[in-house]
Ligand code: FA5
């Protein structure tokens with residue numbers, strides 16, 4: 147249940163054929179499939195393993211014997227668990243195949259650890275932490291990656307518990323306890339960093355909040371949270387109880403804690419990165435071992451009806467892998483006469499490990515252009 151394996155060997159437990167099926171709904175690509183079972187958060191000396199342990203120890207110290215920990219629940223889950231059981235509306239964008247990886251029409255790569263809320267409640271756990279890899283079709287930049295890690299936290303209170311604490315309103319009590327826990331965690335991890343609460347919306351909590359931390363000159367969203375919707379508790383064996391819940395982005399927290407400037411670094415096998423981190427050491431500041439210049443390539447085209455930025459990002463990631471640093475829309479206009487829309491995207495290529503040659507970048511870009519025309523059906527300009 148609470149495995150703390152220090153192994154770095156990928157342990158894929160679902161075969162490629164089970165994940166990359168010929169099902170019409172399947173949109174899992176090879177580079178996504180390869181991430182399943184890697185479980186970076188199981189490696190004690192990896193920044194993700196270090197941050198996971200630090201969060202565990204915060205909760206163990208401040209809430210002794212309260213949270214049950216799960217960190218090996220499989221990322222292939224039923225769409226019902228990922229969406230319906232946490233009340234995601236039938237027409238919510240996150241259900242679209244533009245945003246989520248489908249194995250088949252009923253099965254997805256979880257897009258958040260909230261996929262395990264309902265089943266864990268049904269199993270009888272009242273307070274738990276669920277850590278795991280999550281998968282999203284998303285944009286490309288230094289803080290977004292299609293595979294990342296979350297830790298879900300849930301704490302259920304019985305009516306006796308919140309009344310015994312002197313509260314008159316269970317929801318207000320949960321909100322207060324939630325913010326106390328997360329502010330305590332952030333203070334412990336980061337000390338005196340600038341942070342702020344933002345009102346948010348999630349289908350599974352009300353009220354809902356996000357916490358942002360000031361990092362590298364910008365506000366960085368590190369977690370979402372709120373008071374659990376009553377229906378989730380009532381449907382899963384906790385009638386009339388109250389709960390708070392959060393979902394932390396582990397990469398984002400680790401970036402702030404260790405000064406890691408780019409989310410791709412978590413996946414590198416370069417020892418110049420990995421060697422800088424030690425199990426249990428929270429005071430490491432990452433020292434960049436190289437700063438190779440980025441190379442920018444623009445691509446302009448008339449968009450097709452079903453063109454999306456996520457599809458473009460996945461196509462570029464499929465060709466350039468982790469050599470792509472950012473894909474950014476820099477121009478968007480609609481021709482007044484023809485009504486056709488033109489987009490221009492700027493693609494930044496950069497290796498974290500070495501300098502790239504012009505030839506290498508040009509051939510990547512040529513392949514991107516070719517596949518944009520053949521697979522995305524856009525008209526290059
Ligand atoms: C959720 O996933 C909610 N399930 C969180 C939650 C749980 C809310 C329980 C309420 C109760 P969101 O989509 O905002 O929310 O993602 C949560 C965190 O994951 C973000 O704050 C961010 O830290 C991280 N995150 C989101 N997308 C990416 C990405 N592409 N790459 C890296 N980190 C990401």
Ligand code: MG
Nearest residue numbers: 356367369370
């Ligand atoms: Mg968010």
